[in-house]
Amino acid sequence: MLKVDLGRVDREGSVLVETEVPADDALWHDSGIDWAGPVDVRLRVSLAGTGEVVARGSLKGTLAQECRRCLRPLQEKVEEEVTLVFSADVTDEDVGDGDAYPFDPSKRDLDLGEAVRGEVILATNPYVVCDPECRGLCPRCGANLNEGACGCTAEEVDPRWEALRAQKDR
Ligand SMILES: [Zn+2]
Numbered sequence: 001m002l003k004v005d006l007g008r009v010d011r012e013g014s015v016l017v018e019t020e021v022p023a024d025d026a027l028w029h030d031s032g033i034d035w036a037g038p039v040d041v042r043l044r045v046s047l048a049g050t051g052e053v054v055a056r057g058s059l060k061g062t063l064a065q066e067c068r069r070c071l072r073p074l075q076e077k078v079e080e081e082v083t084l085v086f087s088a089d090v091t092d093e094d095v096g097d098g099d100a101y102p103f104d105p106s107k108r109d110l111d112l113g114e115a116v117r118g119e120v121i122l123a124t125n126p127y128v129v130c131d132p133e134c135r136g137l138c139p140r141c142g143a144n145l146n147e148g149a150c151g152c153t154a155e156e157v158d159p160r161w162e163a164l165r166a167q168k169d170r
């Protein structure tokens with residue numbers, strides 16, 4: 001669970017939240033993020049004294065992505081050091097404007113989920129390639145051009161020559 005009891009944080013000074021968020025957790029739904037395994041979350045939560053709550057720590061996981069050119073499955077490691085600031089002065093509409101996330105001081109628990117999800121989305125590159133030299137797939141037959149020419153590349157005729165030839169034939 002990514003919830004922390006603020007009363008406990010107040011009493012103990014800080015609370016360490018250590019958990020594994022499963023790859024299929026509702027937190028990742030509609031985020032565009034696919035994980036190859038659980039995500040390690042380790043955050044130390046403390047009160048900042050100015051009516052803010054600060055969570056500092058790391059997010060670690062392995063993304064299940066695919067090369068955007070050849071669609072080969074890729075596993076990308078994500079390891080982010082994060083500092084999440086929650087402020088009672090921030091409303092839901094402000095999210096994205098600044099660095100702080102909203103929290104409601106009248107509630108006993110602070111849910112870190114939305115902030116963790118937000119940080120992960122920021123840290124992820126959705127456009128990965130297996131290799132900068134990846135040749136991708138043939139747009140005609142779909143063959144993987146990294147494995148060799150597919151045959152249609154050689155026969156391909158530049159449409160401009162086609163047009164010239166048509167004029168000559170007249
Ligand atoms: Zn590729």
Ligand SMILES: [Zn+2]
Binds near residue numbers: 143151152153
């Ligand atoms: Zn081809």
